[in-house]
Amino acid sequence: MTDFFELQATCGAARAGRLRTDHGEVETPVFMAVGTQGTVKGVTPDQLANTGTKVVLGNTYHLMLRPGADAVAALGGLHVMACWQGPMLTDSGGFQVFSMGDTNTVTEEGCLFKNHLDGSQELLTPERSMEIQHKLGADIVMQFDDVPALPATTERTADTMRRSVRWLDRCQKALPAHSAQGKRQRLFGIVQGGLDLALRAESARELVARDLPGYAIGGLSVGETKGEMNAVLGAVTPLLPAGRPRYLMGVGFPEDMLAAMGQGVDMFDCVLPTRCARHSLVFTSRGRLRMKNAAHATNRAPLDPACGCYTCANFSRGYLRHLIMAGEILGMTLLTIHNLHFYASLMDQAGKAIRQGRYEKFAAETIAQVTAKGS
């Protein structure tokens, strides 16, 4: 236990706790909404807070290119600029840079890549990622890591995992104790190693030896089966210290998060609730709804009668479908509000179930509900 994270309850491997940051406290498990370019797409910070969302994630890659880390700092840092009072996390920029494939060149120094906005060459290194994240000012900053293109050989997976450990050392050395705005920043390491459980264990042990504020599990949700993901989580989470938070990056569907919480994961992020909303797919307690479906055209019922979000309190399925068919921005906004509220509520309910010692039953029932064909 640290002043940053307190583990408060367990139920099997599932955990409930509390994160304390200079921008407030949040209970875990927690879902972090993705705010790539300094906004969660389609909603104001007020609307976002009203969904029950507690933490927002910003993308270093996008923000370093536009408006630029210095511009964000000049505008008061990411919190002030985007008017988000709660905790924030920034990624390292690595994932976006590496996912560009053949437009980048990786050396021990860092990654040379082509800026997608103007085609200019940029070099991202562990030190530069830390400098940018220091200026952005998030409460949690992620290490810069080396991510192999997939599929990767075991040798390549091992090489990049070990380079990531070396880069973590450079990140720890480079990151000042406080952000440019004078707030505490906590550096998370990222467990890599692909689907190779021995490499995952090696990565986890190396990171734990460095005594970090938190540990992320990266390189998942990239096409592997649910069984493979569960095997990696089962190999990694028992090696991580109980008193530090665990963050499964880029996951995911409600059923995947429920399974991962059962393996002891505390934190999640994913574009799914927001991206699906913009493509008119809705998550409900009775399964998923495709809102372009003509069956909704004159339906006065809300998306989810069990939901208390602004959208469900005020608008019918028929109206929401109309907005989507007419291409109105408001349709995307209202579905985004609903989906984010659904994700935040799922975490709240999971946390309660863990604290009340009934997580296994809760997770099994909820997985069955959320994966049903919607009605």
Add this chain to the structure above:
Amino acid sequence: MTDFFELQATCGAARAGRLRTDHGEVETPVFMAVGTQGTVKGVTPDQLANTGTKVVLGNTYHLMLRPGADAVAALGGLHVMACWQGPMLTDSGGFQVFSMGDTNTVTEEGCLFKNHLDGSQELLTPERSMEIQHKLGADIVMQFDDVPALPATTERTADTMRRSVRWLDRCQKALPAHSAQGKRQRLFGIVQGGLDLALRAESARELVARDLPGYAIGGLSVGETKGEMNAVLGAVTPLLPAGRPRYLMGVGFPEDMLAAMGQGVDMFDCVLPTRCARHSLVFTSRGRLRMKNAAHATNRAPLDPACGCYTCANFSRGYLRHLIMAGEILGMTLLTIHNLHFYASLMDQAGKAIRQGRYEKFAAETIAQVTAKGS
């Protein structure tokens, strides 16, 4: 004076009053936000109400095609469907149908046109416009009128104006006393006659003889000069009864509304505040701002230091510019909130100036401010 409209103060020709509808009361002068497809683009009804907007306008043409008048009625009518508690107005569909030019055929019966969504033939008549507006359920419904393609000869202008009067009689006969939702609906006639002051006077006299709840002035803001618009208003408003509201359709820029209020106009609608916001043009008390301008990039000031809207209370010019440059929906939403608040505040201030007997000075000063190059 009627139970619908009360004239409360005058200052020269400028007027302040009150509209009473089954969905609440509003002070005039009033700006009505355009909600073409059953939503004011980019904002929730809560955000809209918080801008100070009091009345929303819906477009019969768009709504009859999608989702259809019956679907709107099945969803509870336009107020319930769109969750707007305040007064609403619907246009007749005429302007949109006639502006399609060569794809329509006008006879004494009505206008045959091609549905822009699926290419099918549709007939819009005074009776059908009333039937649709009855189902939509707005508090104020507009007569179906004949609008000539421009430029039009005096003969053509006269013919369509006189046909509009005959169509008004059919509208009065066709419109039930109450909407499909059981609420009072008030039918406004539309003064036409182009830039010909004699035809305008004839139109106004014909309409006044029919003793309507309110009178609109149509066919302006279509390319005429400010002098021509003022001449028409100067010829028409003195002929209209003092105890009924006057609505100048489709106008406009703040300076045009200020001039028209000085001629005794009470109600306005225009796409400008919302459409300009989506194209990053902002109205402020110190002139107009183009938010793509690089000068705003690291500016922590709000759009307008004199403004109390949600956008100005929370966000910097630098952040708003970033959102716009990054193509984020939130940028459009926040500029829309600001521009609508600016328009609503302008009406509030104008009403106060009229009630306090200082409208002429207020209008002259405000026109100079709002037309300045922004800073």
